[in-house]
Amino acid sequence: MTELLRTRGLTRHFKVGGTFSGKRLHAVDDVDLTIEEREIVALVGESGSGKSTIARLLARVYEPTAGEIFYRGRSLAELRRRRDLLAYRGDVPMVFQDPFSSLNPAYRVKHGIMRGLILHRPDLDSAARQAEAVRVLEAVGLHPGGEILERYPYELSGGQRQRVGFAQALAYRPKLIIADEPVSMLDVSIRIGLLNLMASLREDAGVSILYITHDIASARYLSDRVAVMYGGHIVEAGPTEDVLGDPKHPYTQLLLSAVPDPRAPLDPDAVIGSGEPPRVVDPAPGCRFRARCPLAIDRCAVETPLLRELGPRHRAACHVAD
C-alpha cells in the first residue's frame, strides 16, 4: 500500500490561563500517525484526549507547535502558495460532528456543494457542476439528488444532513476525508447507515478516511487500523482486530469494558473510575494514564512510556504491557 499522509512528532500546545500565566495545555504531543491509500484509520479516545486537535492540525485549521505533516511525501510546511494549499484542502476535506450547526441554515443544500465545486474544480461549467452535485448527493444515498439540492437544511433529518456533509467533501474528489465524530450526534439507529456509507465511499470513490470517534465499537465496525489516544498521546495503535482482540494498554482495556453490550452480562469487576479526562497543563514526565491505571508501577511516575512494538504492526505505550 502507498502512504498518503504521515505525521512525525506532531505536537500542538495551547496557552491557557491569563496572558502571563505561561501555562501551556498539551493537547497533542509527539504523535506519529500514518494513513495509507484506501485505508480507514480510526482515532479513538475520550473527550479531551486530543483527537479533534489532530483533525484540525491535519485540516490546517491549526499550525503545529512542533513536528511535521507529510502529504504524499511532501511536508505541509512547504505549502506556501495559495494554489498548493487549495489543492491540499480539496484533497483532505473535513466532515464535522454536528450536522445541525455545520450547515448554514440560510442556504439551500446546493450552496455548500456548489461553492466547493467552483473553488476546487474550476474546470467544470455550470451544467457539469449541476450534474456533479446531483451525482455526489446520490453517491451518499440522498435520492433524488436534484430535489435534495433545492432543500434547506431544516427540511432534512440529522442523518440526511450528515450525508450532505459527506457529499460536500466528496464534491472535491478527495483523497482523504477527515471525519470528526460524524455520527455521535445521530440516533443509534441512523448511525449504522452513515458507517456503511463511509465504507462504501472507500470502496467506490477510493478515498481514505480518518474516522475520529469515542465509540470503539463503531471503530471496530469500520476501520482497518485503530489508534487509541489518551491525554494527547497515542497509547496504542495497530490493526483493528489485533488491538481490540488483544488490547495491550490498560486504557484500551478500559475503553473496551465501558462499551455497553446487551449481548454480554455486565462486568461487575470493570474498573471505570469517574471517567475524568487527565489534566495535561504543563505535564511532568511520566505516563498520563497512571492515576487511573490499575497496573501502575513506580516507573510510570518518572518516565513517559514510548510506543513499543508488541506484535506485528501492533504498538503500545506502556511500561507494564507485554
Place this chain on the structure above:
Amino acid sequence: MPLLDVQHLRVEYAAERPAVAVDDVSFTVGEGEFVGVVGESGCGKSTLLFAVARLLSPPAEITHGTVDFRGRNLATMTDKQLNVLRWRDFSVVMQSAMNALNPVATVGAQLADAMTAHGKYSRSEIAERSVEVLRLVGIDPIHLRSHPHQLSGGMRQRAMIAMALLFTPDLVIMDEPTSALDVVAQRALMVQIRELQARLGFAVVFVTHDMSLVSHFSDQLLVMYAGQVVEAGPTRTVFDQPAHPYSRGLLDAFPSVRGPRVPLTGIPGSPPDLSRPPEGCRFQPRCPVAMAECATTRPPLYPVGPARSRCLLNAPASAGPASAGPAPAGSASAGPAPAGPAPAGPAPAGPAPAGPAPAGPAPAGRVPEEEKS
C-alpha cells in the same frame, strides 16, 4: 399502588393538522424501579417525559389521560399544587447539562436557588446540603464556587443529578442525561445513578435513544415508536426475546466489540410525520416483516409472555400458544418473524423465563447483577 401510574396519556401539538406526539401511552413505575424509555428522535419520548413532569408548554397539550403520582393526578393539577411536589417529590434531569445549567452562576448559587424556591432554609442549611449532594455524586465541594464551564461534561451532568437529589425525591425523571458524554464517562454515570438509586431508593424514568445503554440498568423497558408504545416488558425479556420488529431493529443497529464482525443495516427510512401517521401499523413502511394487513389494521398491544408488543405477528390468532402465558410462549410467538439475528444472540435464556409477572418488584434484568455484587 405504583408510585407513578400513567394511563392512556395523549399529547397533541396544536397546529392546523395536530401532531399527536404521545398517543395512548400507559405505563407504571413502582417504588425504586428503573424504567427505560427508548426510541429514535421524534418518537415522542421526550414529550412523554415532559408531559409526566407537567413541563409542556404550548402548543403541546395533554388532551387525554391521567398521570397519577402517589394516587394524585398530576395532569389536572394547578401550578400551585404542582410547586409543592416539584423538586421535592419528583425532579427532572435535563438532556444537555451545558444548556440546562446557568453559565453565569456558580454551581453553589444554582443549588441554593433551587432550595430557596422550594422551601425556607438558612444559609448554613443550604451550604450543608449543597456539600452533601455534591459529595453524593462524587464532585469535590470546592466546585460549589465553580461556574459550569469550569467543569467537564461528566461533572456538569453529575452536578445536574446532584441538583435533582437536593430533596431526595421519590422519582427522578432523566432525559438522555448521558448523550453528550463519551463511553467511559457514560458508563461511569450509569453505574453511579444505579448506586445512588440503591442507596436512596428513588425510582427512575430514563429516556434514551441508545437501547444498549439501559440494558444492564433498567428493570422495565418501554420501546416507543411514532408516539406509541410498541413494546413494553421486563428489560431482560425485551433484550433476549424482542417481540416487535422495531425493537429487533434497534437491537441490531449497533456494532459489537465482541464476536464476529457482521455487516449491519440499522433501520432504513425515518420515523413518520406525526401529523400524518401511516394507516395501520405505524412501523409498517419500514418493517422488514410487514404483511398486507399491516397497512390497514392498527395493531393493539398484544401480551407476549411477560411483555406486550404492538405487532400483528404477536396476535394470539396468528400464534396460538401466545395466550398460554409465560415467557417461553412469548418467544414462540415471536418465532414466525424471519428476522433472525436478534434471538440468535447468545441469549442465555436463563433469567428471562424465570422473570416474575411484569408488576413484580424484582424484574429479571436485575437478578443476575445482584447475585454477582
